[in-house]
Amino acid sequence: MENIINLKDIEVVFEDGERILKKINLDIKDKEFVTFLGPSGCGKTTTLRIIGGFLEPTSGDVFFEGKRINGLPPYKRNVNTVFQRYALFPHLNVYENIAFGLKVKKLPDKEIVRRVGEMLELVNLKGFEKRSVSRLSGGQQQRVAIARALVNHPKVLLLDEPLGALDLKLRKEMQVELRKIQQALELTFIYVTHDQEEALTMSDTVVVMNNGNIQQIGSPTDIYNEPVNAFVADFIGESNIINGIMPEDCVAEFSGHRFECVDKGFAKNERVDVVIRPEDIKIIPPEKAKLTGIVESVVFKGVHYEMTVDGMEHKWIIHSTLHEPVGTMIGMDIAPFDIHIMKKSEE
Amino acid sequence: MKTKWVSAPYLVWMTVFIAVPLLMIAVFAFTSNDGGFTIKNIQDVGQYANIFFRSIWLSVIATAICLVMAYPVSFILSRMEKHRQATMLMIVMLPMWMNFLLRTYAWMTLLGNNGVINHLLGLIGIGPLKLINTSGAVVLGMVYNYLPFMILPLYSVMVKIDKSVIEAASDLGCGSFATLFRVIVPLSLPGITSGITMVFVPAISTFIISRMLGGGSNLLIGDLIEMQFLGNAYNPHLGAAISLVLMVIILVIMTVMNQFSPDDQVLI
Numbered sequence: 001m002e003n004i005i006n007l008k009d010i011e012v013v014f015e016d017g018e019r020i021l022k023k024i025n026l027d028i029k030d031k032e033f034v035t036f037l038g039p040s041g042c043g044k045t046t047t048l049r050i051i052g053g054f055l056e057p058t059s060g061d062v063f064f065e066g067k068r069i070n071g072l073p074p075y076k077r078n079v080n081t082v083f084q085r086y087a088l089f090p091h092l093n094v095y096e097n098i099a100f101g102l103k104v105k106k107l108p109d110k111e112i113v114r115r116v117g118e119m120l121e122l123v124n125l126k127g128f129e130k131r132s133v134s135r136l137s138g139g140q141q142q143r144v145a146i147a148r149a150l151v152n153h154p155k156v157l158l159l160d161e162p163l164g165a166l167d168l169k170l171r172k173e174m175q176v177e178l179r180k181i182q183q184a185l186e187l188t189f190i191y192v193t194h195d196q197e198e199a200l201t202m203s204d205t206v207v208v209m210n211n212g213n214i215q216q217i218g219s220p221t222d223i224y225n226e227p228v229n230a231f232v233a234d235f236i237g238e239s240n241i242i243n244g245i246m247p248e249d250c251v252a253e254f255s256g257h258r259f260e261c262v263d264k265g266f267a268k269n270e271r272v273d274v275v276i277r278p279e280d281i282k283i284i285p286p287e288k289a290k291l292t293g294i295v296e297s298v299v300f301k302g303v304h305y306e307m308t309v310d311g312m313e314h315k316w317i318i319h320s321t322l323h324e325p326v327g328t329m330i331g332m333d334i335a336p337f338d339i340h341i342m343k344k345s346e347e
Numbered sequence: 348m349k350t351k352w353v354s355a356p357y358l359v360w361m362t363v364f365i366a367v368p369l370l371m372i373a374v375f376a377f378t379s380n381d382g383g384f385t386i387k388n389i390q391d392v393g394q395y396a397n398i399f400f401r402s403i404w405l406s407v408i409a410t411a412i413c414l415v416m417a418y419p420v421s422f423i424l425s426r427m428e429k430h431r432q433a434t435m436l437m438i439v440m441l442p443m444w445m446n447f448l449l450r451t452y453a454w455m456t457l458l459g460n461n462g463v464i465n466h467l468l469g470l471i472g473i474g475p476l477k478l479i480n481t482s483g484a485v486v487l488g489m490v491y492n493y494l495p496f497m498i499l500p501l502y503s504v505m506v507k508i509d510k511s512v513i514e515a516a517s518d519l520g521c522g523s524f525a526t527l528f529r530v531i532v533p534l535s536l537p538g539i540t541s542g543i544t545m546v547f548v549p550a551i552s553t554f555i556i557s558r559m560l561g562g563g564s565n566l567l568i569g570d571l572i573e574m575q576f577l578g579n580a581y582n583p584h585l586g587a588a589i590s591l592v593l594m595v596i597i598l599v600i601m602t603v604m605n606q607f608s609p610d611d612q613v614l615i
Binding site: 053074075081083088090091100101105148149 | 515516530534536
């Protein structure tokens with residue numbers, strides 16, 4: 001697949017000297033669903049605004065289909081944006097909102113009617129043409145915003161936390177629907193979110209960001225199973241992160257014991273982060289275990305119980321379908337391939 | 348509603364100082380000196396048609412100038428950072444803290460035949476120009492005094508236009524002009540109509556500005572009314588009739604204006 005957007009050494013420094021983006025490089029492939037994922041303030045929205053043309057990078061180049069587009073205003077870029085709080089035009093009704101871009105481009109009326117009709121069908125808003133946008137529910141407003149952007153047939157659709165204001169059930173429905181639309185229209189979607197679950201369900205590629213840097217780029221499976229550092233591991237789902245050392249290849253030492261693992265290539269006795277997913281910890285009788293702890297709390301989460309276990313040096317989070325009562329001593333067992341060893345991040 | 352009674356003080360105020368006087372004006376307008384009913388006063392207003400037209404014309408010009416000057420300023424103001432907006436608004440309001448008469452009087456000394464401006468022009472060999480006692484001076488006085496009344500309503504509507512709506516317009520293909528006319532103007536319409544009202548109504552009924560800056564030749568409706576009550580022409584019945592006609596004119600103009608305003612933001 002060809003790259004549609006390239007970002008080269010993009011740096012953004014605000015007037016007060018704050019560095020929002022620190023020389024990031026990123027290639028976005030055509031027809032992909034790419035998600036920028038990270039905590040607030042990580043630079044994900046800033047990156048999106050640079051692609052949209054609403055913000056000029058302090059230094060670095062933006063390429064669109066190989067052409068440098070720095071300085072090109074938003075209205076001359078072949079991308080459209082779905083804004084965070086929709087930003088619908090309050091003085092126009094549903095039809096006029098969707099038709100806005102086409103009217104500005106002075107397309108023939110027939111063409112406008114046809115394309116807006118297509119969009120209304122696509123986002124299930126047929127019959128709402130004359131409705132004032134202020135009288136729509138959040139979910140419906142969201143659909144208008146998506147239709148208003150897509151009607152222009154952009155090559156790339158930028159979505160800035162578009163589902164943030166919707167309730168959980170609606171959000172899940174819209175996730176599926178957005179993914180369907182993206183695949184049906186064969187467009188590139190660039191999606192910004194701080195919700196890791198959303199990123200994992202929808203994306204082809206996830207770009208994890210923190211502190212103005214890209215931490216990891218990869219498929220949802222890669223990111224989840226092979227996080228490159230403790231930040232990614234922690235951000236993508238809950239994790240137990242413990243300080244440890246690597247006495248030799250395939251052996252990790254933490255919490256006062258040595259464990260067999262599958263990672264190698266570290267310096268002898270290098271200090272590392274040991275990452276263990278809560279669902280990878282098995283509860284066994286304490287007398288058979290190297291790791292023991294006392295159950296501190298149990299919360300029912302639907303599919304599983306979430307337990308916190310006080311293991312002296314570390315408070316463990318365990319997800320398990322079985323649960324032990326608070327106050328009992330339990331043993332914990334971890335399979336070698338579930339022990340992920342990561343280099344200490346520099347920051 | 349149990350809280351209705353809290354509006355009682357205003358209801359009393361309204362009755363005593365608004366409804367009753369209005370009624371009295373109407374009574375005066377339709378009676379003659381001996382107390383009998385007559386429409387002669389209203390008919391007499393027709394003699395002053397030229398003054399009515401001049402008043403309307405000058406206040407329309409002043410309102411238009413205020414709108415053209417205030418619109419860009421208000422928009423820029425509304426896009427500034429919050430703390431700078433407060434400072435700038437204060438500067439806009441600053442002249443209004445000075446007494447109205449004093450401000451207008453200051454223009455007399457500036458525009459006078461031996462005034463500051465003519466003096467400066469004289470230094471470079473121009474003039475003296477006739478600046479004061481012209482209709483231009485009256486319009487200038489109106490614009491100067493009423494400009495803040497245009498800026499404030501415009502600003503308060505524009506500040507509510509979300510930045511992302513303007514970005515959305517740009518995203519959907521609008522250059523600066525298209526964004527202005529397709530999004531910003533429609534969304535600031537309530538501010539435009541109330542700004543026009545706030546400037547036009549006091550401008551059309553002013554008498555101080557025309558008296559001080561317009562000389563005798565630029566009589567406005569306000570001066571005419573004043574003359575009927577306080578001047579040599581003393582005729583309160585005619586004065587009341589003129590006031591009534593002026594009120595009707597303003598009412599008609601405002602009603603027409605409200606046709607352009609969104610339904611939920613009617614002004615009167």
